[in-house]
Amino acid sequence: MALRKLVAGNWKMNGSRGALAELDAIAAAADGNPGLDVAICPPFTLIAPAVAAAPGLSIGAQDVHMAEKGAHTGCISAAMLKEAGARLAIVGHSERRADNHETDAEVRAKAEAAIAAGLTAIVCVGETEAERDAGRAVAVVEGQLDGSVPPQGKGDTLVIAYEPVWAIGTGRTPSIGDVGEMHAAIRGKLATLLGAEGAKVRILYGGSVKPDNAAELMAVADVDGALVGGASLTAAQFVPIIAGAASA
Numbered sequence: 001m002a003l004r005k006l007v008a009g010n011w012k013m014n015g016s017r018g019a020l021a022e023l024d025a026i027a028a029a030a031d032g033n034p035g036l037d038v039a040i041c042p043p044f045t046l047i048a049p050a051v052a053a054a055p056g057l058s059i060g061a062q063d064v065h066m067a068e069k070g071a072h073t074g075c076i077s078a079a080m081l082k083e084a085g086a087r088l089a090i091v092g093h094s095e096r097r098a099d100n101h102e103t104d105a106e107v108r109a110k111a112e113a114a115i116a117a118g119l120t121a122i123v124c125v126g127e128t129e130a131e132r133d134a135g136r137a138v139a140v141v142e143g144q145l146d147g148s149v150p151p152q153g154k155g156d157t158l159v160i161a162y163e164p165v166w167a168i169g170t171g172r173t174p175s176i177g178d179v180g181e182m183h184a185a186i187r188g189k190l191a192t193l194l195g196a197e198g199a200k201v202r203i204l205y206g207g208s209v210k211p212d213n214a215a216e217l218m219a220v221a222d223v224d225g226a227l228v229g230g231a232s233l234t235a236a237q238f239v240p241i242i243a244g245a246a247s248a
């Protein structure tokens with residue numbers, strides 16, 4: 001079953017108000033390709049200004065806290081994101097798993113909080129280079145899914161992003177065969193965890209998606225879109241990726 005593709009940009013800790021000028025052309029590309037979904041996840045401080053600048057575009061967050069509110073200095077709740085106009089929240093990005101020691105259980109709790117607040121959770125998984133070299137890539141990702149997929153996830157509230165850690169920001173990508181193998185394994189695991197609903201959950205590929213490889217990656221079976229870091233920062237790079245996904 002071909003699912004509606006989602007191309008999401010993750011600006012990470014980049015961008016200032018001036019960068020919102022990029023959203024004009026990105027929103028125009030989203031309008032021009034109504035057969036897929038386009039989202040941008042800027043830093044927290046730019047969520048509300050991004051929503052104001054591009055009301056038609058889906059704006060998301062890069063993280064969310066699992067608690068509704070309380071004594072968690074420096075953290076942001078799902079309700080706060082929703083109020084700011086966010087529609088999605090990335091959780092469990094490998095940079096947060098590494099930098100902030102986030103566990104699968106915490107990632108699942110964050111995804112549950114996002115869904116409970118009416119946001120779509122993008123749960124990130126992916127193996128390190130050492131794990132792939134050891135032949136453990138699929139087992140590692142399946143373990144992350146076991147621990148971090150929220151059981152109430154549905155096709156319209158949950159997205160999985162497969163991002164090999166060694167492909168992020170490096171210009172390297174897995175072979176098309178390896179991407180296909182991993183996405184098929186993720187689809188199988190989602191069926192085990194979520195039953196029939198697992199077939200409706202989109203599985204994005206992320207890690208060095210660029211204009212020149214987007215169409216090929218997006219054409220792989222069970223690749224239902226892309227999570228794009230560096231190449232989402234400018235419309236010049238991101239718009240051709242949207243077009244590549246639309247053509248796949």
Ligand code: PGA
Pocket residue numbers: 010163167168169170171206207208209227228229230231
């Ligand atoms: P990249 O990052 O596209 O810059 O490799 C992807 C990501 O971390 O989401």
